[in-house]
Amino acid sequence: MTALLLIAHGSRDPRHAATVAALVRQVQAQRPGLEVATAYLDHCAPRIPQVVGRLSDAVAVPLLLNRAFHAKHDIPAALRAAGAGLPVADVLGPSPLLLAALERRLAEAGLDVASAAVRAGTGVVLAAAGSSDPAADAATRAVAAEWRRTRGWAAVEVAYASAGGPRVPEALAAVRAAGAARTAVAPYLLAPGLLPDRIAAAAAGADPVADTVADTLGPAPELAALLLERYDQARRAARSAPALTA
Template identity: 45%
Template structure:
């Protein structure tokens, strides 16, 4: 990594060819829903448009090709930053991705998951607006609420991260936002909707807290009593956030060689 920075700096002074930066490898979960792979590929293109010259590749944890070990193998001994397309900490972030990195010959840094982050909140807000959400007036605010539908995990840190996103979204919307999960955690979307209705919240929307379409996202949308937003998808803010995580992972190296 240091050699890369030295070559980059000397190239800018002496006119030699500048070495390519470490590749940004998006790490998707994988899905049998073909829309998921299409969405991630569109996101890759948006990242490339934002930062020309940055190698952007893709590796999946399961279900879709290329799988992450294959993407890393193709890098040989090159440099890469893995950016998980995951919204919270959990088993994939803590175990699966580091194990794949450790087993490869590439020189790898691992960025943090995408969430929580304000850019995700803005994306959630815009997806809700696209689905028909409008800011409630003073009277409607007392009967409005949102269920933040996430995948779910047995790791307690994942729930902490999702609750933080729910709090940020509640502040953005001005109404209560309750996390709910498609699997491995409670409450379910159905239970969250029922609990909110029992508290007099009759205007309930479901915000889809998934990076791409898939089975869980579809199930949560089906459980919505009315308005439900689309997954985060290839929203421009998602491309900016992936680059932000890449830059954060690179920051220690840049500081050490400054």
């Protein structure tokens, strides 16, 4: 069976690699028998050249939410440098599965997301990393708009932990101004680390503080299912490509 090569960014924070390992276990539980290998762009081992040489047949799946610099440049360049002509799956976002994972984390933090009345009275801050790529930030704003439209939140505003604003306190003020009776912060981030810690600290330091602060997406089963979905899509596309060019 074609292996799944999960390519993660990497971090000096050991929680990052631990989260990636837990996500791999979740993927393997959902697809028994599938070989799942992990490689990192930076900070963690193994790196892409250390992994691709032992994979005879694989699909590379980026553990990335948006098509920003890492997806457009870093991963293709690293694969080329390693001499690996692997098919590369699309990034994870946007997807209804990501919205379901976000709501799972909000529910775990104590918010009754199953209640339409609670959603109608709650303003959510979708707290992302932020990017220098305008298209990536536009994609995050589109996710926020879709989440509000499909789930009936009082408001959904985007905040960024790096790059440009708005920051979490500003976004919390915006959802309150929109009429939300309660507020929640949902990190649109994959694993713990510096930026999620910054988001949590900003939510706790806002005046008034956020009522609910969720955890990162982490090894949510919806995220594992989405990785497999992207893997399957790329695998089908790679199989059909020769017929299309023949």
